Amino acid sequence: xxxxxxxxxxxxxxxxxxxxxxxxxxxxxxxxxxxxxxxxxxxxxxxxxxxxxxxxxxxxxxxxxxxxxxxxxxxxxxxxxxxxxxxxxxxxxxxxxxxxx
Amino acid sequence: xxxxxxxxxxxxxxxxxxxxxxxxxxxxxxxxxxxxxxxxxxxxxxxxxxxxxxxxxxxxxxxxxxxxxxxxxxxxxxxxxxxxxxxxxxxxxxxxxxxxxxxxxxxxxxxxxxxxxxxxxxxxxxxxxxxxxxxxxxxxxxxxxxxxxxxxxxxxxxxxxxxxxxxxxxxxxxxxxxxxxxxxxxxxxxxxxxxxxxxxxxxxxxxxxxxxxxxxxxxxxxxxxxxxxxxxxxxxxxxxxxx
Numbered sequence: 001x002x003x004x005x006x007x008x009x010x011x012x013x014x015x016x017x018x019x020x021x022x023x024x025x026x027x028x029x030x031x032x033x034x035x036x037x038x039x040x041x042x043x044x045x046x047x048x049x050x051x052x053x054x055x056x057x058x059x060x061x062x063x064x065x066x067x068x069x070x071x072x073x074x075x076x077x078x079x080x081x082x083x084x085x086x087x088x089x090x091x092x093x094x095x096x097x098x099x100x101x
Numbered sequence: 102x103x104x105x106x107x108x109x110x111x112x113x114x115x116x117x118x119x120x121x122x123x124x125x126x127x128x129x130x131x132x133x134x135x136x137x138x139x140x141x142x143x144x145x146x147x148x149x150x151x152x153x154x155x156x157x158x159x160x161x162x163x164x165x166x167x168x169x170x171x172x173x174x175x176x177x178x179x180x181x182x183x184x185x186x187x188x189x190x191x192x193x194x195x196x197x198x199x200x201x202x203x204x205x206x207x208x209x210x211x212x213x214x215x216x217x218x219x220x221x222x223x224x225x226x227x228x229x230x231x232x233x234x235x236x237x238x239x240x241x242x243x244x245x246x247x248x249x250x251x252x253x254x255x256x257x258x259x260x261x262x263x264x265x266x267x268x269x270x271x272x273x274x275x276x277x278x279x280x281x282x283x284x285x286x287x288x289x290x291x292x293x294x295x296x297x298x299x300x301x302x303x304x305x306x307x308x309x310x311x312x313x314x315x316x317x318x319x320x321x322x323x324x325x326x327x328x329x330x331x332x333x334x335x336x337x338x339x340x341x342x343x344x
Binding site for chain 2 (some may be wrong): 002003004005006007008009010011013014015017018019020021022023024025026027028029030033035036037038039040041042043044045046047048049050051052053054055056058059060061065066069070073074077078083084086087090091092093094095096098
């Protein structure tokens with residue numbers, strides 16, 4: 001019973017948080033300062049997601065095989081290697097390091 | 102869709118961990134209706150450590166608060182009535198947000214919406230496999246699949262940070278064409294770089310002390326430097342002493 005409640009609360013709450021912006025502010029061009037902020041929300045959030053996926057495990061900060069994989073992937077991207085190939089290289093580096101450990 | 106595989110892998114990890122604790126059907130149903138790895142793992146980790154349902158629910162919701170700024174960011178790019186916007190908004194996910202992102206605050210809402218079904222099927226399918234016990238494949242992390250997310254996100258962030266450098270083919274070229282079509286000034290804008298670095302710093306600093314999801318939410322506030330008018334506007338207005 002408690003599990004179902006948890007599932008329901010999470011489902012409804014998540015959809016509300018996703019949809020409140022589109023419903024309240026959708027389709028309108030906000031004032032200039034807000035437009036500038038919105039343009040910068042994506043780089044901020046994407047950067048935060050990258051860091052979270054690379055250096056964190058729960059609440060711990062760690063440098064492990066993922067950091068090496070992402071580092072190699074970043075270098076590949078910088079030298080204009082196509083994204084799919086860079087992802088593949090990163091995964092291989094990461095997997096090799098994990099096998100070696 | 103290069104992300105179908107890692108999403109399924111993470112879904113599998115969730116199924117493996119959640120199955121024994123919540124039961125098979127609730128675990129699968131959770132993935133099907135909540136559809137958010139961050140929230141599900143956050144709630145699960147509270148339950149695993151002996152926390153109650155209320156605490157688990159708050160942790161899960163807190164982990165998803167980043168969808169608030171994401172929702173407001175995509176809102177101006179949307180068309181149609183409130184019901185249509187609500188549906189499109191409900192399709193929002195981390196990867197969709199990154200995929201739909203076109204730089205300069207614009208989002209391709211149809212790209213964002215089309216990214217959703219693949220992610221959804223991978224996520225729920227992965228959970229089913231995980232719950233069923235993916236012993237043959239073992240821990241998906243072993244295959245390095247978890248690094249696919251940061252590298253993919255990076256591939257879509259770099260053109261935003263260094264628009265004049267990244268000129269390779271594929272989605273990047275398309276995105277550059279988008280930019281050109283919109284006739285944006287090609288003057289150098291360092292702000293996305295500053296914001297990205299700031300956001301990364303905030304995330305690293307808060308991760309050890311804040312619950313999961315909160316560091317990413319707070320990192321979004323780095324975008325507030327956009328409150329200041331951009332340098333070229335300041336020069337145009339004749340205010341010379343800008344900092």
